[in-house]
Amino acid sequence: MKDKDLHDFLAISGVGEPYLSRAAAYFRGGDWSAASYNGATHHGAGRFYDGANKDNREEHIALETLTKYLRIAEDQALALEILELWRGHARIPPQIRGDFHVHTEFSDGVDPTASLLRQAKRLGYSWLALCDHAPMKKHVYTMSPDHFFRRAEIAARISALTGVRAYQAIEADILQDGSLNIPPEIRGDLDFALASFHYRYPMSETKLLGLIESAFADDKVIGFAHPFFNLRPRQDDNLLAPILDLAERYRIAIEINLAPYFLRQNLYLVQLIQQRDLKVIFSTDAHLAGALALMRFADIFLDGQLDTRVLNFQDRLAL
Numbered sequence: 001m002k003d004k005d006l007h008d009f010l011a012i013s014g015v016g017e018p019y020l021s022r023a024a025a026y027f028r029g030g031d032w033s034a035a036s037y038n039g040a041t042h043h044g045a046g047r048f049y050d051g052a053n054k055d056n057r058e059e060h061i062a063l064e065t066l067t068k069y070l071r072i073a074e075d076q077a078l079a080l081e082i083l084e085l086w087r088g089h090a091r092i093p094p095q096i097r098g099d100f101h102v103h104t105e106f107s108d109g110v111d112p113t114a115s116l117l118r119q120a121k122r123l124g125y126s127w128l129a130l131c132d133h134a135p136m137k138k139h140v141y142t143m144s145p146d147h148f149f150r151r152a153e154i155a156a157r158i159s160a161l162t163g164v165r166a167y168q169a170i171e172a173d174i175l176q177d178g179s180l181n182i183p184p185e186i187r188g189d190l191d192f193a194l195a196s197f198h199y200r201y202p203m204s205e206t207k208l209l210g211l212i213e214s215a216f217a218d219d220k221v222i223g224f225a226h227p228f229f230n231l232r233p234r235q236d237d238n239l240l241a242p243i244l245d246l247a248e249r250y251r252i253a254i255e256i257n258l259a260p261y262f263l264r265q266n267l268y269l270v271q272l273i274q275q276r277d278l279k280v281i282f283s284t285d286a287h288l289a290g291a292l293a294l295m296r297f298a299d300i301f302l303d304g305q306l307d308t309r310v311l312n313f314q315d316r317l318a319l
Helices: 003-011 019-027 057-073 076-088 113-122 145-162 205-216 237-250 260-273 289-300
Strands: 098-102 127-133 165-173 192-196 221-224 253-257 280-283
Touching: 003 019, 003 057, 003 076, 019 057, 057 076, 057 260, 076 260, 076 289, 098 113, 098 165, 098 253, 098 280, 098 289, 113 127, 113 145, 113 289, 127 145, 145 165, 192 205, 205 221, 205 237, 237 253, 237 260, 253 260, 260 289
Parallel strands: 098 127, 127 165, 165 192, 192 221, 221 253, 253 280
Antiparallel strands: none
């Protein structure tokens, strides 16, 4: 891969310098010795960053993000395919009025709530859903109830200045008993939740589907986030199809998570969605303000057949 192509591909992540240069140097086999970057010179993204430096939020999130992009870059053909799509879809489709899944400084986002809302204004959005992680024991950066109310206070002030409505949302994990880790103190003030898995529980598919059904029955849940996070396309059809059945029954929208490492899975997922009566939400799952631009990838899926299903086209969400 040419140096410019490598740099431009890594830059899709929204991560800035000096992290981009360090990731590119690592990929090229260059030597840099900062201990916080593991001093690694071996090829293979798994050695790029060990995830240990969590005290520096910006550095930790930037390097974790770039690790995912370096893994894609190991497959040069896929990386160049994604880069070509990025260059060919140079703007966010104008019918997109907002983003359903954005992380702030109150969980594992880098940029403050105010900056994200101002960026949404520059993108011409009507609204932005602030969707931080609910508290998880195994996750370093999650949102406490106090942080939820602080985020809402900041968002109300910036929304008044920008005209961009801020929806107070949460990314809630489906727990092993089928409940969601939504703190009870915030439930009454929560606009909506996206249900998600971050772990593949060691249980039968029947039990796993039971957990998902319990979560979908929660009246705060409007969507299922990154359904491929712990599923493999095609190999898990015997699980994915019943999940879509449940989403259809409970009127739960399916997230098309526009992080590029889900590209091929999303192309397959859209084929399945088009065969069903399902709504779609496009999300960037942004952890940096620059990553809001990932919404450009939504244009790949807007072929007319999917358009009537997309909730992002609403100027105001009907929750």
